[in-house]
Every structure is written in C-alpha cells, then in structure tokens.
Amino acid sequence: MTEFKFDKWVELYAHRTASMKSSEIRDLLSVTARPDIISLAGxxxxxxxxxxEKVVExxxxxMQREGSAALQYGPSEGHKGLKKHIIKLMEEEGIKVDFDDIxxxxxxxxxxxxxxxIFINPGDKIIVEAPSYVGALNAFASYEANIVSIPLDKDGLQVDLLQEILEEFTKKGEVLKFIYLVPNFHNPAGVTLSLKRREHLLSLAREHxxxxxxxxxxxxxxxEGEDIKNLKAMDDSVIYVGTFSKIFSPGLRLGWVVAPKPILEKLIFAKQAANLCSSSFAQRVVEEYFTHNLWKRHIGxxxxxxxxxxxxMLQVLEEFFPxxxxxxxxxxxxxxxxALPEYVDTTEMLAEAISEKVAYVPGRGFFADASGKNYMRLAFCxxxxxxxxxxxxxxSKVVKRYIILYKSVAKKLHL
Ligand SMILES: Cc1ncc(COP(=O)(O)O)c(C=O)c1O
Structure with a gap:
C-alpha cells in the first residue's frame, strides 16, 4: 500500500481526536516484547x-449444542446463557440482579x-481518582470530558476531599456527570477503598x-484480609462494571455492566450503534467453560x-530499593x-531502565493532568x-544511580 508520511487529512478530523492518544502502556508493550527485557510494565x-484442552472442550x-447460534448475530443486551453466570457471580458479591439488569x-x-x-458532552465535568486507570481516562478524554481528579491514599479515594469539591460545585450550581472509581485493588495504585470511606462516598452521592x-x-x-462490600451491594443505584478478563481470559473480550433500567436502556442503544452485539461465539464458549469447569478452583x-x-516483589523492593x-x-x-522522591522523573528514567533491560510504566499517564511524574507502576501478575x-x-540500580546523580548535581548547584 502507498505509504503516507504526512497526515494530509488533519483539517478533516473531528475535534475529539485532538484528545485521543495512544496509551503509554500499549506503546511500551511494543518495546518490552523483546525477550531480553524484563517487563514489569503490562x-x-x-x-x-x-x-x-478445557477451553477446546x-x-x-x-458448537455441538448451539453451533448455528454461536456463528450468528445475537441480542445486543447479551446471551442469556452467559448472563446466568454473571448473575451467580454478582450474587456471590451480595448483589441481586436479573437478566434484564445486565x-x-x-x-x-x-x-x-x-x-x-451516553453521559459526556464536550466540556462536561466528571470525577476520577488520581491516579486512575489509564484506559478509563482515555475513554473519558475521547468524549472531551473535563476531568476533575481527587487524590487517593493507602485507603483509596480521599472522600473528605470529594466532599469539599461536591459542596463547592453544588454552591456554584455546577453539574457533575459521574464519579468513576476502582474500589478494589486499584489499577495502578493497588489500594482498596475502606468500608468507612465507601459509606461516606455513598452518602455524599445520595446527598448531591x-x-x-x-x-x-x-x-x-x-x-488476604476480609472482603469489603462492593458499592453496588450497598446502594442499588450504583453502576457496576465487571469483566471476565481477570478471572478467565482477556482474549475473549467479554465484560458487563449493570445499571438502573433507564440508564441500561441508553447503554443498549449505544451498544447497538457501536457493534450491534458482543461475539455470540465468545459468549457461548465462556458460558460452557463456566458450566462445566471448576472455575472457582482456577481463580483460587x-x-x-x-x-x-x-x-x-515486596520482598525484593525492601531488599534493594533506597x-x-x-x-x-x-x-x-x-x-x-x-512513589519516588519528587525530583525523579520516571518518564525520563525509563530510557535508562530499558537500557538495563527492565521496564515499568511511568506514573504520568495515570493522571488526567499528567502530574505524578515521580511515580511508577510495577505489575507482578x-x-x-x-x-x-x-x-x-x-x-534498583537505575533508581539509585538517578538519585545519586541528582544529589551530586543539587549539591554542586547549592539547591
Ligand atoms: C480497572 C480496569 N478496568 C477495566 C479494564 C479493561 O478490562 P477489559 O479487558 O475487561 O476491557 C482494565 C484492564 O486492565 C482495568 O485495569
């Protein structure tokens, strides 16, 4: 095919493409696929x-049971046989849902x-945690959301700060479309929202x-530790997003959303416009796998x-990191x-890490305002x-070298 070096269509793209960018994670994965590099990134x-062989089975x-339906279009809202398992999964989390809630x-x-x-007009305000899941930030940005970030700490989102922001916005009569959060084992921060904060968050959400x-x-x-009730189990108006990617396979690309009926209806319209339905084939494979296999043992x-x-990872960090x-x-x-000292720039440091044949994800991409330059995400999965x-x-060698270099320059410059 003819190679087009310059993008001569620049004038024609919709405004929203200006905020679309490739995720730092995906770009990195292409480099770290080299076998000599240890990737703690993706x-x-x-x-x-x-x-x-169980997946083949x-x-x-x-195919034997429903081959022709598996190869056919299916309902936009999803295949009932798969929803049966979603209902069970959610029941185990203390959430009661029906087929047409999913x-x-x-x-x-x-x-x-x-x-x-369905929710974001250009410039609409939404709230996220800082840091936040980069794929969510990209989705919100591609609809030109105005993203308000609230920091988290070891107990998750700092709900006191959320309260301040909500009071300020309510006073000004400003509308916030939604708050998005990952309460359990956060990506990228690894932290979990405490029960007390969950209760506080939900009472604020109801009030505002x-x-x-x-x-x-x-x-x-x-x-380890005790399960904490999911927000959806504590308040039925919460929109819940689930996935088979982490308990089964990301390759089959199946997840789900549970939302109050009027919202779900709009989501179904949006889904129809996006791709009519999810793969009938993949939905039936997951259905069969969950019916015939000890999937709980697999998760165990x-x-x-x-x-x-x-x-x-925690042990070696303790042993080698300054x-x-x-x-x-x-x-x-x-x-x-x-969290590295504030003067460290993990994006800048990455080139050196790669030359030492190790990779991580720099913190910046996880913040809507590109702050967080001194953080990095390490994946142990x-x-x-x-x-x-x-x-x-x-x-650790790369980090130590960076810190020593900074300190010696700072000393010379009397910083
Ligand atoms: C917090 C979070 N949400 C959603 C996703 C996307 O998952 P899926 O593979 O189901 O699209 C990811 C993937 O890494 C994630 O970390």
Missing part, C-alpha cells in the same frame, strides 16, 4: 495457567466507552445526586500465584505503585518470582 493476566460443546460488553473497556458516550460508576475488574483477586490457583509474586522510595502493599490485584527478583534488582 498488567497481563497469567493465561499460561489454563489447561487449554468448551468450544466443542458450544448488558454484556466487549470487555469492561467497552462499558466505559458506552458510559462516556451524583452517579457512582464502580469498576470491579480485580475484585475476585484477593490474597490464580490467586495463589499472584499472591506469591506479590510477596516476591530508603527515599515508598510503595503500596496491595491485598489483591496486579500492581504495586511506587505475569513474570515468575525469579524474574521479578532480577527485574527489581536491575531497576
């Missing part, structure tokens, strides 16, 4: 654990896109008429593996969030313990 679920069952989507990511599509969007991508991956094994990798550096201690999920050990050892 949050890839550990799909090697699968007994693939599920596919065979799906819309099956192409992963949680599509649910976030559809929510943006604020829609709460709860993204529970990692909720079933708890390594995943949790054991992730826990042991988290332990390895005292000035702090990090979170996640009770589940995929990520450790590292995919590499084995010995690889994590080596990766953190290499990274």
């Amino acid at each position: 949050g890839l679920p550990y799909t090697r654990l699968f007994r693939f 599920a596919t065979e069952h799906a 819309l099956v989507t192409d992963g949680a990511q599509q649910a976030l896109d559809l929510l943006s599509k 008429g604020l829609i709460v969007v709860e993204d529970n991508a990692y909720g079933r991956l708890r390594f 094994k995943l949790v054991e593996i992730y826990r042991s990798r988290r332990d390895a 005292d000035e550096v702090r990090w979170t201690k996640p009770q589940g999920g995929f990520f450790v969030w590292v 995919y590499p084995e313990e010995k690889v994590i050990y080596e990766g953190i050892k290499r990274l």
